[in-house]
Amino acid sequence: MRLSEWFRVIIKLIEHPNGIASTTLGRNLRITQKTAWFMTTRLRYAMAQIDDGQPLTGIVQIDQGHLGGLNKNRHFDKKIKYIQNNIDPNYKDKLIFQAMLEENGKIRVLEIPNEEALTIHDCTIQNVDRNALLYTDSSTGYNLMHYAFKNMESVNHKAKQYMNGNCTTNSVEGFWSYVKRHETSHIWISKKYRHLYMQEASARYNMRQMHFQAKFDTVLKATTGRLMYKDLKGQHRIAA
Numbered sequence: 001m002r003l004s005e006w007f008r009v010i011i012k013l014i015e016h017p018n019g020i021a022s023t024t025l026g027r028n029l030r031i032t033q034k035t036a037w038f039m040t041t042r043l044r045y046a047m048a049q050i051d052d053g054q055p056l057t058g059i060v061q062i063d064q065g066h067l068g069g070l071n072k073n074r075h076f077d078k079k080i081k082y083i084q085n086n087i088d089p090n091y092k093d094k095l096i097f098q099a100m101l102e103e104n105g106k107i108r109v110l111e112i113p114n115e116e117a118l119t120i121h122d123c124t125i126q127n128v129d130r131n132a133l134l135y136t137d138s139s140t141g142y143n144l145m146h147y148a149f150k151n152m153e154s155v156n157h158k159a160k161q162y163m164n165g166n167c168t169t170n171s172v173e174g175f176w177s178y179v180k181r182h183e184t185s186h187i188w189i190s191k192k193y194r195h196l197y198m199q200e201a202s203a204r205y206n207m208r209q210m211h212f213q214a215k216f217d218t219v220l221k222a223t224t225g226r227l228m229y230k231d232l233k234g235q236h237r238i239a240a
Contacts, residue, residue: 001039005029006223009039014207014215019185019200041196046222048199050206051108055129059103061172062124062136064115067179067198068094068191095194098123101172105209109175109202111195117144124148135167178205 012025020028022037029036096115101107108127112119121144128134133151136142138158145152153167162168182201183189189197207215 001035005031006039009036010043010216010219013040013043014204014219015212016185017204018182019197019204021186023187041193043219043223044196044200046224047203047219048196049222049224050203050218055132056100056102056106056108056127057129057132060128060132060134061101061169062120062128062134062142063099063169063172063176064112064120064139064141065097065099065176065179066094067097067183067194093191095191097198099172099175100124100127101175105206107172107175107202107205109198111198115139115141117141121145121148135169137169175205 008029009025012020012028020040022040023033025031025040026033026036096112097109098112098120099107099109110123110127112123117140120141124134124145125148128149130149131151132149133153134145134149136145136152136154138154138156142152142154153164155161155164155167155169162170179198179201182204183197186197203219207218210218
């Protein structure tokens with residue numbers, strides 16, 4: 001593809017606030033859907049590289065979200081009727097992501113394999129400064145966090161408590177609403193590549209205050225080197 005074609009795709013990708021499907025992009029630019037997907041997938045990978053990876057500081061809100069298909073939308077012969085291997089049928093097709101939001105508005109989202117306390121603890125200490133003030137809900141998944149973080153407050157959603165002094169998780173929970181709006185722009189998202197769509201949504205969220213030229217320059221600077229499909233497939237995506 002010519003460089004000018006890549007510029008056109010970047011422009012289309014960032015000018016749509018909730019993303020753009022490869023079918024729509026293909027029609028707009030008069031290229032095939034396959035080519036549009038090829039280009040946007042690589043740009044999503046590039047957008048994942050925008051985050052500098054430095055520990056989040058200050059006040060950090062943390063929350064987990066489940067994204068993916070619903071059991072009720074399966075074909076009748078493929079519906080899961082009962083809990084299997086302790087997995088609720090409604091979560092069978094979903095991936096789990098942990099979102100960590102700084103007070104200044106920067107968010108970082110990583111896929112995690114489960115919501116066990118040790119998993120959440122390890123993901124957090126790898127991405128948040130130990131001196132940060134954490135705001136969480138009262139989930140038991142945060143039980144181990146007190147050993148690593150001295151400053152931690154929580155709200156009890158089960159008791160319909162959404163503010164505890166200054167403590168709240170409303171902002172990070174609002175991010176999931178943004179992600180769901182982003183996903184409605186696409187006809188279907190493969191479970192294998194959902195993490196890239198999530199990174200695109202995260203990058204969009206972090207660039208939301210930038211003007212158009214700054215967004216374009218930021219994405220363009222992240223597109224370094226050549227990304228082969230075999231490398232894209234094998235990209236490490238789950239928090240260790």
